Amino acid sequence: MELDIKICGLKTEEAVAAALDGGASHLGFIFFEKSPRNVAVKAATRLRQAARGRAKAVAVSVDADDETLAHIIEGMEPDMLQLHGKESPERVAALKARYGLPVMKAVSVREAADLEGIGAYRGIADRFLLDAKPPVGAELPGGNGIPFDWRLLTFLDGDVDYMLSGGLNAANIGAALRLCRPRGIDVSSGVERAPGEKDPDLIRAFFHAACGAGRARPEETA
Numbered sequence: 001m002e003l004d005i006k007i008c009g010l011k012t013e014e015a016v017a018a019a020l021d022g023g024a025s026h027l028g029f030i031f032f033e034k035s036p037r038n039v040a041v042k043a044a045t046r047l048r049q050a051a052r053g054r055a056k057a058v059a060v061s062v063d064a065d066d067e068t069l070a071h072i073i074e075g076m077e078p079d080m081l082q083l084h085g086k087e088s089p090e091r092v093a094a095l096k097a098r099y100g101l102p103v104m105k106a107v108s109v110r111e112a113a114d115l116e117g118i119g120a121y122r123g124i125a126d127r128f129l130l131d132a133k134p135p136v137g138a139e140l141p142g143g144n145g146i147p148f149d150w151r152l153l154t155f156l157d158g159d160v161d162y163m164l165s166g167g168l169n170a171a172n173i174g175a176a177l178r179l180c181r182p183r184g185i186d187v188s189s190g191v192e193r194a195p196g197e198k199d200p201d202l203i204r205a206f207f208h209a210a211c212g213a214g215r216a217r218p219e220e221t222a
C-alpha cells in the first residue's frame with residue numbers, strides 16, 4: 001500500500017500543480033475565516049478541478065453549521081470532509097449519512113490520554129488526522145506548524161487508519177515515517193515561505209524527503 005500524502009491549505013494554482021506533480025493523494029482546502037489559508041468556496045471550486053481523477057479534494061471545516069457545510073459541499077464537491085473542530089461522534093455520523101462522503105476526524109494530541117478520544121469515533125469516522133494540540137491561546141485548531149511526541153503513536157492499535165500531521169517538514173518526515181509507520185501524512189506550514197503562502201520548492205522538497213524515506217509504507221519495503 002502506498003503512503004498517502006496530503007498537502008493542506010492550498011490557495012493557488014501554482015501550489016496545487018506542485019502538489020499534484022509531486023504525487024499528492026489528497027489536497028486540503030481550508031474553510032475557516034481566521035486562518036491565513038482560508039479560501040472562498042468559489043476559489044476552492046476552481047482550484048479543485050485540477051485534482052479530479054488525480055487526488056482527493058478534502059474540505060476542511062471547524063464546527064461548521066449545516067448551512068455553511070451545504071454551501072461548501074454543493075459548491076466544490078469535495079471527495080472527503082475533514083472535521084477539525086469538536087464535532088461529536090453523532091455529528092460525524094449524521095454528516096456522513098447526509099452527504100455520503102468519507103470523513104476524516106481530526107484529533108489533537110499532546111499526551112497519551114488524548115488518543116483515547118479516538119475510541120468514540122471508531123466505526124464512524126473513516127480516517128483520523130492525528131495533529132498536534134494547539135498551544136494555549138492559539139487562534140487556529142490546526143496549521144500551527146508544531147509537532148507532537150510521535151512516540152505516543154507507537155502504542156496505538158495498528159488498525160487505526162490515520163494521517164500523521166503537525167509540524168512535519170522535509171527535515172523531519174523521514175524520522176516520523178520510520179517511527180510511526182502511518183498510512184498517510186499531512187503537511188501545511190512546513191511547505192510554506194510565510195503563513196498561508198505555499199512554496200512550490202518546499203512542496204517538492206517535502207515529496208523528495210518522503211519518497212527518500214520510502215514512499216511505500218516502511219514495513220512493506222522491509
Ligand SMILES: O=C(O)c1ccccc1NCC(=O)[C@H](O)[C@H](O)COP(=O)(O)O
Pocket residue numbers: 008009028030032035036037038060061062084129131140141142143144145146165166167168186187188189190
Ligand atoms: O491550516 C490551517 O490554517 C487550519 C485552520 C483550521 C483548521 C485546520 C487547519 N489545518 C488543518 C490541517 O490539516 C493542517 O495541515 C494540519 O493541522 C497540520 O498543519 P501544520 O502543522 O502547519 O503542518
